[in-house]
Amino acid sequence: MIPEIDDEFARLKAMHGPDALARVEAMVAGEGPARHPLQANAKWVLPGLSSTPWLDPYGFAPLAPIVRRLESLSPQIRREIHGAIAERSELLAPYEHYLMVNRDWRALYLHREGRYQEQNRNVCPTAWAFMKDDLGDWLCPLLEMHFSVLEPGAEIAPHCDLWNFSLNLHLAVDIPPGCGINVAGETREWQQDRCLMFDYSYLHSAWNRGPRRRICLLVDVWHPGVTAVERQALSFLITTLRALMG
Secondary structure: OOHHHHHHHHHHHHHHOOOOOHHHHHHHHOOOOOOOHHHOOOOEOOOOOOOOOEEOOOOOOOOHHHHHHHHHOHHHHHHHHHHHHHHOHHHOEEEEOOOOEEEEEEEEEEEEOOEEOHHHOOOOHHHHHHHHHHHHHHEOOOOOEEEEEEOOOOEEEEEOOOEOOEEEEEEEEEOOOOEEEEEOOEEEOOOOOOEEEEOOOOOEEEEEOOOOOEEEEEEEEEOOOOOHHHHHHHHHHHHHHHHHHO
């Protein structure tokens, strides 16, 4: 590995024990059990995590109260985001996925690239307060929290995202009929004001065949099976690699 990464991993192992990063080191070395064929295009698969495409958002005791809290805020979040978009449609920009840019798939970011997007603090204050006060360290700092908007007729082509050590939590903010999401061959529909969660290292796609915008609040949360020291190591690993790649 890169010397800076080697040094940081050695420091963490000195603090937490020689086996504390065994899974992370196996991932980097490309070792571990064979991945599912529908994860073939994911960059990183951390071994030893639950390998199901769909996960129960209430199935992890530490995370369940946070999910329920988010759902309870959904009506207020819906009012605020609709009001903001009606007043300032320019807030929505094409979502810059690492594989594609789809102008019918737009986003408004609350957290991105390791930083809170302070310019959007007042756009949806309820979602912002949830992110800062309730979500805490469950938010994976390597990724995002954003409103994901699919315009009528939009299709997101099947793709795998980068890794399995964070999960995609969706709050269904405004869901017209005709919308769906498929993960690893299983299609589900968003239920208004409810959350769903999936492992986006698996092949997945989504669509809006309805009459109006589909709005979800997407939160990239750490997989509950990832330990605190693994979170530190993974954050350092990915941040360092991104910096080296520009």
